Amino acid sequence: YGTYTLAYKPVEKVYYCPKVGGLESRCRPIRDCAVWHDLVESTPGTACQLSDGYPGACCPDLPYNYNGKALKEPVTCDPNVELESHVQCLDVFSINAAAAAGNFQLRLNVENENRISSNGIEVSPGSSRATHQRFFGSSEETRGINKEAQVGLETAVHIIQRFKIDSKQVPCALSRFKYEDTDLADKCATLDVKCNETQLNSPFRTLDGSCNNVENLIWGRSNSQYMRMLNSEFNDGVQEPRKAKNGEKLPSPRLVSISVVHDLDRPSETGTVWLMQYGQLLDHDMVQSQERTLENGNPIACCADDGRHLSAENLNSHCFPIDIGEEDPFYSKFNKTCLSFVRSKLACRNDRRFGAVEQMNANTHFLDLSLVYGSDAATAAELRANSSGKLNVTSRGGDLDLLPPSGDSSPLSAPCTLPKEVSGIDPPADVKCFKAGDIRPDVTPTMAVTQTIFLREHNRLAEELAKLNPHWDDERLYQEARRILISQAQHITYNEWLPIIIGREKMQELGLLPLQNGFSSDYDKTLNPGILNAFVGAAFRFGHSMVQGKPQLVNHQRVKEREILLRHHFFKPQEVYTPGNLDKFLIGLATQPSQKVDAYFTEELTNHLFEETGKGFGLDLVALNIQRGRDHGLKTYNSYRELCGYKRAKDFDDLTDLFHPDLIERFKKLYSSVDDIDLFIAGVNEAKPRNSYVGPTFQCIIANQFLNLKRGDRYFYDLQGQPGSFSKEQLFEIRKTSMARLVCDNSKVYTLQPNVFKIVCDVNPLVSCDSYSIPRLDLRPWQENSKKISYEKRY
Numbered sequence: 001y002g003t004y005t006l007a008y009k010p011v012e013k014v015y016y017c018p019k020v021g022g023l024e025s026r027c028r029p030i031r032d033c034a035v036w037h038d039l040v041e042s043t044p045g046t047a048c049q050l051s052d053g054y055p056g057a058c059c060p061d062l063p064y065n066y067n068g069k070a071l072k073e074p075v076t077c078d079p080n081v082e083l084e085s086h087v088q089c090l091d092v093f094s095i096n097a098a099a100a101a102g103n104f105q106l107r108l109n110v111e112n113e114n115r116i117s118s119n120g121i122e123v124s125p126g127s128s129r130a131t132h133q134r135f136f137g138s139s140e141e142t143r144g145i146n147k148e149a150q151v152g153l154e155t156a157v158h159i160i161q162r163f164k165i166d167s168k169q170v171p172c173a174l175s176r177f178k179y180e181d182t183d184l185a186d187k188c189a190t191l192d193v194k195c196n197e198t199q200l201n202s203p204f205r206t207l208d209g210s211c212n213n214v215e216n217l218i219w220g221r222s223n224s225q226y227m228r229m230l231n232s233e234f235n236d237g238v239q240e241p242r243k244a245k246n247g248e249k250l251p252s253p254r255l256v257s258i259s260v261v262h263d264l265d266r267p268s269e270t271g272t273v274w275l276m277q278y279g280q281l282l283d284h285d286m287v288q289s290q291e292r293t294l295e296n297g298n299p300i301a302c303c304a305d306d307g308r309h310l311s312a313e314n315l316n317s318h319c320f321p322i323d324i325g326e327e328d329p330f331y332s333k334f335n336k337t338c339l340s341f342v343r344s345k346l347a348c349r350n351d352r353r354f355g356a357v358e359q360m361n362a363n364t365h366f367l368d369l370s371l372v373y374g375s376d377a378a379t380a381a382e383l384r385a386n387s388s389g390k391l392n393v394t395s396r397g398g399d400l401d402l403l404p405p406s407g408d409s410s411p412l413s414a415p416c417t418l419p420k421e422v423s424g425i426d427p428p429a430d431v432k433c434f435k436a437g438d439i440r441p442d443v444t445p446t447m448a449v450t451q452t453i454f455l456r457e458h459n460r461l462a463e464e465l466a467k468l469n470p471h472w473d474d475e476r477l478y479q480e481a482r483r484i485l486i487s488q489a490q491h492i493t494y495n496e497w498l499p500i501i502i503g504r505e506k507m508q509e510l511g512l513l514p515l516q517n518g519f520s521s522d523y524d525k526t527l528n529p530g531i532l533n534a535f536v537g538a539a540f541r542f543g544h545s546m547v548q549g550k551p552q553l554v555n556h557q558r559v560k561e562r563e564i565l566l567r568h569h570f571f572k573p574q575e576v577y578t579p580g581n582l583d584k585f586l587i588g589l590a591t592q593p594s595q596k597v598d599a600y601f602t603e604e605l606t607n608h609l610f611e612e613t614g615k616g617f618g619l620d621l622v623a624l625n626i627q628r629g630r631d632h633g634l635k636t637y638n639s640y641r642e643l644c645g646y647k648r649a650k651d652f653d654d655l656t657d658l659f660h661p662d663l664i665e666r667f668k669k670l671y672s673s674v675d676d677i678d679l680f681i682a683g684v685n686e687a688k689p690r691n692s693y694v695g696p697t698f699q700c701i702i703a704n705q706f707l708n709l710k711r712g713d714r715y716f717y718d719l720q721g722q723p724g725s726f727s728k729e730q731l732f733e734i735r736k737t738s739m740a741r742l743v744c745d746n747s748k749v750y751t752l753q754p755n756v757f758k759i760v761c762d763v764n765p766l767v768s769c770d771s772y773s774i775p776r777l778d779l780r781p782w783q784e785n786s787k788k789i790s791y792e793k794r795y
């Protein structure tokens with residue numbers, strides 16, 4: 001080893017590089033041109049060769065990053081609201097009386113639940129309903145927090161009813177009271193996070209995300225509330241789902257779904273399924289809402305076994321079932337009129353005041369690969385091998401490792417193996433569901449594959465680090481590998497993925513473009529990084545429209561061998577166990593185009609989600625998304641549109657700027673007012689700006705979320721002067737990361753295009769994994785206490 005230097009070896013101009021977007025360009029590794037992907041593809045002559053003959057692309061230096069402003073959090077109590085005199089009389093004694101009544105109400109609810117169960121109303125094992133619950137999971141801590149939040153909610157409900165408080169007055173009326181001044185003072189103790197000096201000065205994040213913000217220790221912690229861009233909208237001001245502006249019922253989400261959404265093949269011209277898959281990975285890192293459960297943790301049944309509605313006396317108060325019309329083109333075949341839906345668990349409000357409900361995020365809000373490591377210390381410990389810094393795996397003899405088995409065998413879950421009718425073979429004995437930091441690795445085979453790549457990369461890093469630093473113990477190796485892997489994921493997210501989803505211009509406007517070199521000093525300790533409810537409840541679900549109903553297995557020659565039908569494979573990872581398949585899925589992800597974000601969704605999600613084998617039907621994800629938005633109290637499309645800089649529509653015809661006339665006609669038939677349109681369904685249908693997969697409103701919500709996640713994270717990978725900051729040599733190496741490199745280093749895929757999110761083309765050709773076109777991380781800057789090392793660096 002010689003001296004490690006940072007100098008770029010100048011790249012010889014083998015080819016003359018044309019101007020790109022009017023700017024001088026230079027030949028570089030394709031990964032360094034990721035944010036310019038659209039211009040590079042559309043400008044002739046941008047395919048070039050790096051000095052050693054490997055393919056590169058011509059593109060300019062990164063454009064100037066404006067310092068976009070974060071949006072302000074909405075104020076809970078609008079100062080213009082004047083409290084009516086009887087509301088002003090409200091005092092702590094009335095709150096305490098209501099709290100007693102609220103506690104009593106909760107006990108009644110439990111009795112009611114027991115009565116309903118004894119009537120034989122329960123979720124049947126293996127049903128799509130049971131699988132939906134499994135998707136959400138449930139832990140004792142989240143159940144405990146939800147219960148405490150429920151006490152606060154019941155208290156608020158009693159106050160509102162007794163004092164007849166108008167929903168507009170509710171926020172100001174209730175936010176005057178803090179828990180600590182009432183009989184509920186001992187509730188929500190999880191908000192009292194404690195951090196010691198070691199944690200605050202640690203180079204490594206905590207596992208549950210706490211102690212990241214030094215002044216607000218809870219910010220970003222798992223099991224805390226989602227944040228709001230706009231205040232919530234509930235019919236009673238605290239929790240009842242909204243009604244139409246004219247006071248009537250809103251259209252059923254299933255009716256909206258069948259009226260607006262169809263299953264047509266509309267593939268993207270340039271994006272691969274990796275684009276969808278990485279989105280889901282981010283989703284499982286950042287968020288996990290949980291549905292409420294019965295006291296004992298079992299799922300709540302909200303429809304009768306025969307697919308009809310339950311009678312009012314058998315309906316649990318946490319149910320919010322979706323109506324299916326008798327003439328539904330699909331479900332009518334099964335005589336089904338009820339689609340089960342359970343409301344999301346509540347969090348303790350960060351302000352610990354009385355007020356509207358806020359939903360809980362069971363994952364750490366940060367981009368910290370909690371889906372690999374877990375969102376709390378106990379889960380993290382279960383995942384560790386406790387030697388050499390590694391994570392647990394399932395060893396496969398001569399083959400590469402798989403995720404460890406989950407060991408969870410809830411009696412309600414459908415089997416993790418495929419039925420013989422589908423696979424043609426008897427279920428192999430070694431097939432188990434997988435365990436990871438997030439509870440949904442098995443949701444589809446390609447999700448399991450993606451989780452596997454990150455698991456293998458962790459163990460690969462730990463092994464390499466151990467070679468460089470034989471004196472490091474298990475803990476040090478684990479934490480250093482974890483810190484590197486998280487940074488790689490953050491770099492991929494902001495360098496390769498996000499510029500394709502929201503477009504370079506939006507990235508630039510908000511200052512989200514990654515730096516090409518040097519450190520960032522972007523950290524803003526006043527910014528809450530927390531996930532926004534409009535993001536989780538609507539905007540980031542845009543990815544559902546990109547899903548391919550028939551994921552392909554493609555071989556090393558890039559020839560499609562087979563495709564699977566998604567409906568058979570939810571929570572059945574069996575295909576991943578077949579030797580060779582994992583690689584074929586990986587190549588499929590890099591070959592098959594993803595679908596566009598629009599009114600077209602695969603039927604695998606809208607009629608067959610979590611289908612129980614042999615039933616012929618499952619759930620409708622579009623309807624669930626719309627209902628979830630109402631459950632979470634999201635304001636409607638028009639308000640978000642206005643927040644995001646478009647003119648508020650006075651009537652339906654004002655929507656012509658962003659919507660097709662046919663769609664506006666459909667909205668008119670469904671909704672009685674333009675102010676009633678649900679955010680999710682409008683968002684996916686907005687016209688897309690050039691180079692963006694999503695329309696302006698989702699673009700704005702997503703961009704703001706990623707701004708908060710970057711500037712509100714004290715451990716963001718390119719920050720300077722923080723305990724977790726890298727040296728400049730280390731940061732230089734982290735910036736070499738690409739999704740292609742992670743796949744190359746952790747599978748038996750040997751050729752890949754440098755940007756796996758884009759289909760193969762001139763400026764993104766298939767290259768060998770050994771090629772400098774897919775640069776490798778050099779871990780020598782992590783070698784400790786050694787003489788300055790040096791070697792010849794290439795890019």
Ligand code: HEM
Nearest residue numbers: 276279280283287288289444536540541543544547624628
């Ligand atoms: C085959 C692929 C996918 C399946 C089967 C799937 C399934 C689901 C289901 C069942 C839910 C819960 C619905 C409810 O509220 O009841 C959900 C939520 C969600 N999905 Fe997906 N999804 C897929 C892909 C994606 C992708 C590609 C993205 C993003 C790019 C995404 C983002 C989200 C988000 C943000 C939520 C909210 C999560 C939460 O509240 O915890 N999903 N998805």
Ligand SMILES: [Ca+2]
Nearest residue numbers: 285364366370
């Ligand atoms: Ca996380």
